[in-house]
Amino acid sequence: LNDFSKGDLIMRKVLLATTALVAMNVSAAQAADISIYGGMDWSYYSYSDGTSEYATDGNVKIKATSTDDQGYTYTVYQSVGIHTSNEEDSSITVSGDFGKIQMGGADSVIDGMDGDVSHFANDWTNLTPNHATICSNANFQCRGEAGLYGAIGGKNHGGDGGNKIGYVSPTMNNVTFAISSADTADDRLSWALKYKNGPLAAMYGSGSEGGRDDTAYGIGITFGETTVRYQKGESKKTGTGAFQVDRTEMGVTHSMGPVGIFAGTSKEEEKVGAADKFTANGFGATYSVAPGVTLTTEFWENENATTSEDSSSVNLSVAF
Secondary structure, rough: OOOOHHHHHHHHHHHHHHHHHHHHHHHHHHHHHHHHHEEEEEEEEEOOOOOEEEEEEEEEEEEEEEEEOOOOEEEEEEEEEEOOEEEEEEEEEEEEEEEEEEEOOOOOOOOOOOOHHHHHHOOOOOOOOOHHOOOOOOOOOOOOHHHHHHHHOOOOOOOOOOOOEEOOOOOEOOOOEEEEEEOOOOEEEEEEEEEEEEEEEEEEEEEEEEEEEEEEEEEEEOOOOOOEEEEEEEEEEEEOOOOEEEEEEEEEEEEEEOEEEEEEEEEEEEEEOOOOEEEEEEEEEEEEEEEEEEEEEEEEEEEEEEOOEEEEEEEEEEEE
């Protein structure tokens, strides 16, 4: 072969090798189901003290799923704040006939189960930014991570942040079991048992971290377009810094085509330490403007032992 022919042959081999590598990468990409979705909220709040404010919240979520020859499904998930560019959740999930195992910094597997029994965790679109000024008790949720998971291991309990590993069992005889271990200073451990049969759902959970023990149970019932949920929880610690916080939340939602209405109440009260309480009562309505576009208006009355604060808000939520 002359020099040109040798060079041509070498180039053809390089091209063939490159094409093969590209084909392998394309095949690998095609084997994974990749989706990008999310949403953004814009809110306007007006308070009884004469102040007002705007608030923005949103996330871009990326999920890649693939299944191997044995039938196991692997899912990689990440959620990033649109308004902050900060990572908020990230996880790897392995699922199959055995149930699923989730590892990473995402919300606990228990948090993904309690929507049937937890009114605040499932339906309320807005939180009131200023209500923190009258809810400063470190042992109160202050609606910040309400719901059954919030009562046994969410915000203010050391279980909502950091890395964790969790397991969810297959549903057998309408019963599902979940357990979650969080990488906190005292290695928080939480578990929950859920029963769901048609319109009825019931759930019980417990969590512990250091000297703190939390328990909660909830019930949800659906009648046609109306759903009623009730939840009771308790957090307590004995010895130095002893406290006992009782929590109760309940609410009702009703749908009428594109219109939804809701009302609810949440109460937290200290029973052992220095007397303190925080109560939030609210109601509101939603309207589905278009697919993925929802307009919400809410009214809240938040109060502690000495003062109260009323707020009203309008929220526009756009999902994609």
